[in-house]
Amino acid sequence: MPLFVEFRGNIKAWLLSLLLCLFVTVSFTSSVRGDSPYVDVSRKAPLNVLFISSFTKDLPAQGALERGLNRSLGFKQGTHNMVFEFIGVPQARDKGFDDSFVRYLTAKYHSTAFDTVVAWDIEAHAFLKRVPKLFKQADRFYLEASDPSLQSNERALSLKDDHRITLTEALSLTEAKRVYVVGSRQDMGGMTRWQHVKEALAEVASGLHVEYLLDLPLTELQDRLSKLPDHSLIYYTLMFSDGQGRNMTPYQVVQQLAPVANAPIFTHWESLLGSGVVGGTQLSIEQLGYQLGLEILSPAKTSVRNADFAMRQMYDWVQLQRWGLEPPISKPLLINEPQGLWAKYHTYLILIALFIIALVTLAVFLMRALRTRNRALADLDIQRSVLAAQVEERTEELSQSRQELLLLLQASGDGLFGLDKRGTLTFMNTAATQMLGWEKEELLGQSLHKKIHHSHAEGEEYPLRDCRIYATLKDGLVRHIDDESFWRKGNQAFPVEYIVTPVLVDERITGVVVSFRDVTERRKAEQEIVRLATTDSLTGLANRNLYHQRLNDAIEAADASGDSVALLAIDLDNFKPVNDTLGHPAGDKVLKAIAQRLLRLCRSNDLLARVGGDEFSLLVTSIEAAEPLDSLAERLIDAVAEPIRLDGEMVYLGVSVGIARYPGEAKDAEQLIQHADRALYQAKHAGKNTWQVLAE
DSSP, rough: OHHHHHHHHHHHHHHHHHHHHHHHHHHHHHHHHTTTOOOOTOSOOOOOEEEEEEEOTTSSSHHHHHHHHHHOOOOOSSSEEEEEEOOOOHTSSSHHHHHHHHHHHHHHTOOOOOOEEEHHHHHHHHHHHHHHHTTTTEEEEEEEEEOOOOOEEEEEEEEEEEEEHHEEEEEEEEHEEEEEEEEEOHHHHHHHHHHHHHHHHHHHOTTSEEEEEEOHHHHHHHHHTOOOOOSEEEEEOSSSSSOOOBBBHHHHHHHHHHOOSSSSEEESSGTTTTTTTEEEEEEEEHHHHHHHHHHHHHHOOOOOEEGGGGEEEEEHHHHHHTTTTSSSSOOOOOOOOSOOOOHHHHHHHHHHHHHHHHHHHHHHOOOOOOOOHHHHHHHHHHHHHHHHHHHHHHHHHHHHHHHHHHHHHHOOOSSEEEEEEEEEEEEHHHHHHHHHHOHHHBBBTTTTHHHHSOOOOOOOOOGGGOOHHHHHHHHHHOEEEEEEEEEEEETEEEEEEEEEEEEEEEEEEEEEEEEEEHHHHHHHHHHHHHHHHOTTTOOBBBBBHHHHHHHHHHHHHHHHOOEHHHHHHHEEEEEHHHHHOOOHHHHHHHHHHHHHHHHSOTTTTOOOEEEESSEEEEEEEEEOTTHHHHHHHHHHHHHSSSSSEEOOHHHHHOEEEEEEETTTTOOSSHOOOOOOHHHHHHHHHHHHHHHHOOOO
């Protein structure tokens, strides 16, 4: 235990040191990049700003603009909300563009209340001017507006004569005698840019040769620029498609022209650095975006500002070296400049150093932990030996207990088996295998319901969903069942009484144990007791107890169905002389014979009972109220009248029959019996060997 405590403490200290190193590194690299956005803490509610651009979203200038906006507005961090939509110069010229774009914007932002709508460059400016009712509650801001005429809710950042600075520096760097202007006049923006460049060249290059290569196919431009004379420079004013109508980004155009051009390429836009332009004093779109964000946050409602603040000097080191040019300042901003090992990889070197420090710290902690571990291992060996001895002793005790338990299970006279959660057999004792006729190996792993519990004793299917053993597997209740059957091997059913008990582990049902016994002999004894209690021992007919029970049941059924019940009281005539002359054994034989003759005349739902020495009673059920019973009475008399041969002698008997009905003369079972007895009495007095219906 001391080993783990100290080791855990060392790991915590090492992790804290590593996290501290990473925090310092991240803080350092973040400060180097200067990524912290501007946050306007004075404004409580965030602004909703819609930015409509004349260009496409994949322009490098768009990325630079968003970086500047994020520095001042912090929209990527959620300080303010800003969404961008792009017109695209070619699409803006299509007929019906205004209507379709307005429908698109109003549908998409129908639930957004914009505070400011910004339009970037001429196509977006023109569109916003043409739809004054679009988001009319919002302030409008025109970015790079050349000559804005503003309303009360409109502002602008204006660029005027901004090409002069760039051209002046380019001419100074190259000492060029010829200027070739590459660009397009196919849209309003292109026309405006060409006009501004033309005016600037007239002012700063009045004595030089100027040639305009406008709206030419890309392949023709590549050919022309590869054959320029010495002391030339190329001034690029943006192209979004060439003379053949092929759409391209301005950045892609320079990438295609720069490798073949035999003169340096200059442009006014800093965002094209890296494509093959030299650089110089250019418009920084990122700085423009930053200033735009500050203007949006400004409380002033109207403003027109020149964008001179957005001009800065930056150069491509590769292009300076290619054309042998020297910047006019001592320490200019450069891209693609080869750097020393430290300047180029200082962030990674700091990370590596911090990682090495962390590894050394970890190594020290691990060495201390290793020494502690070695000290603890000796103690662990001793503890392991003691524990092994205790485990061995406990295992031996458990094995002995298991053997004793198995002996008890096998010695039990009741059948025992266990099922797992799925209902498959896990164990079975000897008594169970003997009663079921299966070997234990034949049933282990099998679904026991399918083998021994699939049907009721009569053969009717016993579905698994109704099985009470499986019910205990689900609800965990102990059940005592004594009205079901199991099936032996060979498809023979036998009645059982069983108790099913759940097996619980951590209060979860993991199986059941079933204890059962064969109750075949007990059922036979019960049936014999019932037979003796309800049957006449001499004739096998129903006795007086069953007779009274069935009579009451028949009357209740007749009340429910509307049928009638008849009771025939039957008494043998001249039976006493048989007993007196031939003896009681002979009389018993006569009674048995008479009982069988009478029984043959009964229907399956009738009941013939012996209710006295030579007295019988016939219960006739489910008859109609008007159905006559004289025919049945005559057949009874005729059956008894036939002689009985007994030990070589012929015995002749007669019978008197009294008939009563329910409902009718009687109102209940007791009264029905009384009426039948009175009718029998009347038959006796009428001369015997006849039948009578009760006559009041």
